[in-house]
Every structure is written in C-alpha cells, then in structure tokens.
Amino acid sequence: MSLEIHDISKSFEDNHVLSNINFSVKDGEFVSLLGPSGSGKSTLFSIIGGMSQPSGGSIYLDREKINGKRGSISYMPQSSSLFPWRTILDNVVLGQEIAGKVDKEKALEMIERAGLKGYENSYPRQLSGGMKQRVSFIRSLLSPQSLILLDEPFSALDEFTRTKMQKWLLSIWEEHKRSILFITHNIEEAIFLSDRIIILSNKPATVKKEFIIPFDRPRDVNLLLSEEFLTWKKKIYEEM
Template sequence: MADPIIQIEKLSKQFVSGKQTKKVLENVNLTINPGEFISIIGPSGCGKSTLLRIMGGLDTDYEGSVYFENGPIKGPGRERGFIFQDHRLLPWLTVEENIKFSLPESTENVEKIIVENLEIVGLQDVRKAYPKQLSGGMAQRVSIARALSNQPKILLLDEPFGALDAITKMHLQEEMLRLWEMEQITMIIVTHDIEEAVYLGQRVIVMDTQPGRIKQSYNIEQSIPRSRVSPEFHRQKDKIYKEFFEEKLQTFYYTI
C-alpha cells in the first residue's frame, strides 16, 4: 500500500487570547491515503476548520505531528489547494487574471492552463468576466479551477457549498465527484451536512466537541453511480445521524 498522503499523530491545538486558553483539538490521530475522499462532520465549533487549516499549513502552531507525504507541514504549499465557503476571487481582476495571479511567475503555458481548467469546470466562456458578473455557483467553480490550475495533490474544502442554493449545491457536489474520479486528487471536505458527507466521502469522520476530537469513522459503501435515493444511502445517513447527532439533540431537548 502507498504511503499516506496525510498523517496526523497526537495533534492538539489551543488558542490563547489574553489570559484565556481554549483547547480546541485534543489527541487527533488520522491517516489519509492518496486518492481518498474524506468527509469531516461534527457540531459547530468542534474544530473542523482548525483541523483543515492545519493540514493546509495555514496554522502551524500546534502540538503533535502533521505530515504531508512523509514531510512535516511547515506552511501552505501549491500541492495543497484550499477552497473556502466564499470564493475569495479578487474583484478587480477578471476570471482569467484571477487564475493567472494564483500561479507562480515562472509558470509556462499560462494560457493553456487557464483554458484547460476553466473547461474542466465548464466555464470556458467567462474568461473575461469579473467576479461580480458571476452567480455564486459560477464564482465557486472559478475558485475550483484556480485551485486546480496549481496542480494540487490534495484539495481541502471548507464548507465549499454552504452558501449556495440547494440545486446549485447538488450540481457542484456531482462536479466534485467527477473531478475526483478524473483527476485522482485526494479530497477532504468539512461540512455540516450529513447528506453531503455521505454522498461525497468514502470515509466520514465524525468529530466531537470541547475539545474537538475524532469520535467515530465510518466507511461508506458507495453504489456506482452514486445515488441520493437508494436504501443504502439512507441507511448510512440514518446510522450516522442516529449514532451521533440524535443523542446530541436529545440532550439539548432535556435541558430546555
């Protein structure tokens, strides 16, 4: 078996502000293999985004070890693309300029890279458009094309479809799966949505809170092509909901 692409051992993280220390992650251990599609879900504030930011090298102040392809992660890198809930395109640049801006100056064949990656997300016609001329879904597609232009080995997706309407969200989820199959990039998505987690992930990691830790990991048996209506899909979704979230909701009901 190939070496893991991400290896996290005994990861703990705390934030200090003034005299207050807040423990956010405690003893997180996680191995991710190349080509996997991993979903991470858990209650608000359990540290999902913090964990993703650490994998992306956006936060390097933690205890424990976090390795990317056997080397410690020391900061952000082009091999680890990040996609956030908001597209983060620069409003004063066109779509093609936004992609060009994300590439190192020494990049050759920039034109070809822009065309190819906009084609992958089905947006070859909006090269000259500015972000404000795009719908939310289109802008998010451009941010995906921008990330892909840097030829990442892994894509870290932080609630990427959270701000989109239900139909656009479903389209983009399908596109993400298509991309994953086509480009064989390792994908890690953080989401609040159990349905999204089960639909996309081969493995769903459920986190618990205060401090954030991994509570359970579920292997998802996927039918090909994937279905949102099959009994198996509902069985897996219900299992995660019942084993984890229902218990939390009941605790909430009893305390009000």
C-alpha cells in the first residue's frame, strides 16, 4: 500500500510545526524519519492517522485522500499500549476484533514466531519491555491495514534488547512486506532497518534530505561494524 504526503503543513496558532512536507512510501517499503526532538514527527503521524487535521496539504493512501480519516493505518506508539486487563492473545487480536474478523489461529502462530509461546494467556504485567513490544508489533501486523506507523518503538529498551528487537522486526517484516514508516532519533537504527531515510529540519519542519540506503537484504548485525556502514552514519550525521 503506497502513501503520498503532499505539501503538509501544521500550525497551532502561532506555533508553526510542519511546513510543506512532501514524500512518499512505496508498497512494501521501509522508510525512516529522522529529525531533531520537537521537529514535528509525531505530529505528522497523528495527521497521517487521521487524529489531527493538517493546516494545509493532502495525504493519499493508494491514491485515496485520507485527511481526517481514522482507521486507514496501523499505529504502534513508543510505549506498547497494551490493555492490562486483556491477555496477550486478546491484545494481539484487538485490531482484527475492531475490523470484525478475528483469526486466533493466525494470532497464535505469530505469537509463537515471536518467541512468546506459552504466554498467550498471560497479562502485560508479566512480560518484559521487549516482550511487550513484540506483542504490540504483532497486533499491528495482524490488523487489516497495510501501512504501519512505528513511533520510536524501541527507544525505551537497552542496547542489547534493542538490537535483538531490530533483527526480529526485520525478519518478520521481510516475510510479510507491509509498508512501514518509522520514527527514530537513532541514526544506526535508521540505516540498519530502512530502504530510505528522510531527514526533517528543525521546526517548522521541512524535508531537508533523502537518502537511499544501498545495503542488501536480509541484513546482519555485522553490518553495523563495517566501514561502509560507518561512512553512511557519518554522512547522515553531518546532514542532521
């Protein structure tokens, strides 16, 4: 499912947050947004998700205008946002439940793929941070929408768990090839995960630069220590 952002601007009275943002996400593509804190990345996500109206511009999903339309995308926030009173299985099928078509067999299969077999009837309080994030991502994958927005989903994890989660995310994404738009402040994370990286300026944010990442898939963590990877990290750091 392709996403097109055309001249999106957003102001809150005299606070100009976004200014003429233009970019696209192709079907099955993994695109990351990098930018300084407070540059409006989460505001942009709320506009794409229909929770907020832009001050100007249009959003198209498969050529259909979705300004202010909710339910068009699947969204995974920084925190896992699991319902504490629902079991892991019930949390995972929530998106399907809302859409009126629950496939518990598929959900159980995905829970097993995530290394969470045996936790189906557990509650979020019984899981570690990384396990909760896996549950949240499975919920996003099982929701009927083909575009997933990920807002710094691994920012609260320690470095070892974060790397493990990045590898897991790529393994699942490469199998299902959903379109992903990913917010991060971590340059290494953006390079390791993405097909393309879009750099946003300070607010009012504009698209400052776009990079096509040349590394083949599937990607291995050894890539993080390669000279070419470090060259790309330097290039993007200097642009930011």
